[in-house]
Amino acid sequence: GESVGLHLPTLSVQEGDNSIINCAYSNSASDYFIWYKQESGKGPQFIIDIRSNMDKRQGQRVTVLLNKTVKHLSLQIAATQPGDSAVYFCAEGSRSSGTYKYIFGTGTRLKVLA
Amino acid sequence: DTEVTQTPKHLVMGMTNKKSLKCEQHMGHRAMYWYKQKAKKPPELMFVYSYEKLSINESVPSRFSPECPNSSLLNLHLHALQPEDSALYLCASSQTGQGASNQPQHFGDGTRLSIL
Numbered sequence: 304g305e306s307v308g309l310h311l312p313t314l315s316v317q318e319g320d321n322s323i324i325n326c327a328y329s330n331s332a333s334d335y336f337i338w339y340k341q342e343s344g345k346g347p348q349f350i351i352d353i354r355s356n357m358d359k360r361q362g363q364r365v366t367v368l369l370n371k372t373v374k375h376l377s378l379q380i381a382a383t384q385p386g387d388s389a390v391y392f393c394a395e396g397s398r399s400s401g402t403y404k405y406i407f408g409t410g411t412r413l414k415v416l417a
Numbered sequence: 418d419t420e421v422t423q424t425p426k427h428l429v430m431g432m433t434n435k436k437s438l439k440c441e442q443h444m445g446h447r448a449m450y451w452y453k454q455k456a457k458k459p460p461e462l463m464f465v466y467s468y469e470k471l472s473i474n475e476s477v478p479s480r481f482s483p484e485c486p487n488s489s490l491l492n493l494h495l496h497a498l499q500p501e502d503s504a505l506y507l508c509a510s511s512q513t514g515q516g517a518s519n520q521p522q523h524f525g526d527g528t529r530l531s532i533l
Binding site for chain 2: 311337339344345346347348349352392399400401402403404405406407408409410
């Protein structure tokens with residue numbers, strides 16, 4: 304079946320450095336992509352999204368890049384802080400049965416080292 | 418605090434019990450979702466409701482029965498569950514509905530379910 308993302312890796316970064324988290328997707332019909340942050344004991348929290356007619360979108364300290372040619376998505380976090388430690392998921396959205404269906408990638412654990 | 422409220426936060430039940438999980442949102446969202454999440458795994462889509470009608474069922478076993486009584490509420494009725502059904506059950510909502518443009522989902526903090 305369709306799948307999104309890589310096997311769960313762990314990314315360790317020094318506080319203050321930039322972080323880059325990657326995600327691969329396989330459904331060429333997906334036209335909407337979201338990055339979520341999930342902290343222990345909580346539900347996924349929306350970080351940033353991007354539509355397929357864009358290749359870059361910036362938020363506060365975060366940037367999402369979309370490469371539709373190779374079906375790749377990345378999340379860049381500038382000046383990583385201890386509060387950024389969490390599991391990050393990408394999700395791809397595609398239209399299905401008149402609504403939107405979202406499939407999550409396997410996730411990346413980000414550890415921020417003091 | 419999230420804008421999607423799930424109750425209870427924790428639930429322990431036996432395999433012969435019947436229980437329900439509840440989800441509520443007051444953001445006016447017309448699409449609501451149930452996900453199952455096992456430890457160290459991504460959320461897996463179970464059901465999608467659009468305008469209070471079931472639009473997607475991801476081949477979920479019939480021991481899970483969703484219900485959407487109105488646009489603000491989503492229930493998941495549980496009966497005769499198996500130990501492997503122990504997981505975090507997440508509810509989400511979005512503005513996405515039939516014909517609407519895509520919008521991000523807002524998640525609750527989930528119900529931690531343990532089947533004895």
